[in-house]
Amino acid sequence: MRRPARVRVAWLLVTIAVLVVVIVASVSIGSRTVSLDEILAALGGSADGLGEASVVKRISRTIMAMLVGAALGLAGAVMQGVTRNPLADPSILGVTMGASLAVVVGIAYFGLWTYTGYIWAAIIGAGIAAVFVYAVGSLGRGGATPLKLVLAGAATSAAATSFISAVVLPRGDIAGGVRSWQVGGVGGASSEAIEQVLPFLVVGALICFLAARPLNSLALGDDLAAGLGERVVLTRAVGALGSVLLCGAATAVAGPIAFVGLIVPHTCRLLVGVDHRWLLPFSALVGAILVTASDVLGRVVARPAEIDVGIITALLGAPIFIAIVRRQKIREV
Template sequence: MTSVGIDRAPDAALVRRPARVRFLWLLVTAGVLAALMVASVALGSRDVTWSDVWAALGGADDTLEQAAVAKRMPRTLLAVVIGAALGLAGCVMQGVTRNPLADPGILGVNMGASLAVVTAVAFFGLTSPTGYIWVAMAGAAVSAVFVYAVGSLGRGGATPLKLALAGTATSVAFASLVSAVALPRNDIAGSFKLWQIGGVGGASYERIGQVLPFLAVGLAVCLLSARGLNSLALGDELAAGLGERVAVIRAMAALGAVVLCGASTAVAGPIGFVGLVVPHACRLLVGVDHRWLLPFSALTGAALLTAADVAGRVVTRPADVEVGIVTALIGAPFFIHIVRRQKVRDL
């Protein structure tokens, strides 16, 4: 793929960060994530004590409080792995397209995965959880190619604004198709209604075990693409002049992002805006070197989604607000801010 949109990061993000500063921020983020995981286990619609937490960690579920903690533990782990996957995928997409607006939700990738899963369940009787993941990844890949092809039409090629508009239009169209497929089917409409919003409430260790190998493969492919993404940031011509195989780098990095998006959507639904917000915030802290930016985006994405899940449980308790709604409330204003900062004519 070829792209012409360049992410004009703030001056603070262009300054080279010393390794010790980057490592310090990495430790701080890891500490924040650990604290959020503890909060996710301890906080919710039912108050629990530390003795209940320790008892549940030891396998006890004798009381309602201990049972609540035991239910929150896989939910917390799923929020961590899905958040890390989406944060990393968003960072890779922004690097591959050199587009500051790139995000699995905005570019229509998540909704393409959703449409593929709903169609496979409704018309082909798909029931295998692993099958969901394969189908979701295929749908994510087809949607990504379609959006890029549409965004490349006309003068100027695939500019960031055209990609964002094509992705948004595709997401809306696919969301309508998902509703059109699912609503007439009473046997699947109820389960897909909540899944379509995006959330981690139905987490289980079995589901995590099913999706983890796919996420591990996507994670490895993306991290191995870090050096190549640094070259792409210089421009295709300069990267090629340095001996890099631009098409191969772009294809491999995009493949890793598609695997992460498809697997995440299959398990948690189409959660948006994590991949948009996280990379921009991380560049302010560790700079633009993808060898640091990618792992930092994974940690920050995990922290953001865990925090959003905790907020959704605490703010309206005893009811739960799905994490997809919370991330949309955070991400939509940020998206508007990015567009205003970049200025439409520069996009």
């Protein structure tokens, strides 16, 4: 599905406008509404201590939501391109829970306590899970079919969740924090966490963008892509590396947030088509909108309490996942 350049540019402007609106809402809305004057006063350093701290916290939370959403949306688009699987998503394929398990093991047995340590552990865990799921899903006839990958990912997620429970239950000193983190959210965002995770996300995004043109060839099939001069194995390896970096780093600082990498690429294909040179940056923008808007929605519906982002995205993503599965089954029939 191709889109004229003017349509893509129009959607780009609309997407940027929506993102600006969501950013303003995220900074303004919460248990206490923050006015524009308070925001400007805090940025100018003329606000009182409590007001300035509240605004700075909101800004950090908004930036974190945008970064995590952009990372997960971009990772999902690349995973779908690498595997040619419309159901590919870091959470569905078990990559997110692999990252989570690695972080929990690092905290429980290796004394990890820095964001950098969490991020490296999550990236290693995400990479191991991705390789394992793809290897298991490739067994038997037909290679790595969408159904086998989803089943392997579901089994891996279930196993990782069980291992996390086994690690956490005997450790009352970490149980509360880990359970809260496992829900997935950006409420604990801080400038320190943003500074630590940003380099990993930038590197992961650059790697993914480098794979954009080769992914277009890969969509035509391995044989045709090879005939066009593309290195199929190298393209898959580069795309997988970028998506693992993004998913691992995002999971380390925000916990496992499901379905963002599934919802966003499918939405973006409807807007700008299948060209990865447009699809990938749009997936990053729409992912940032989705997670930030979900965070705002979680603050509004349960005010003065909050619902974490992971719960909101799961409620949104589950019916979309079912609809995509049903459509795939109809096509196969």
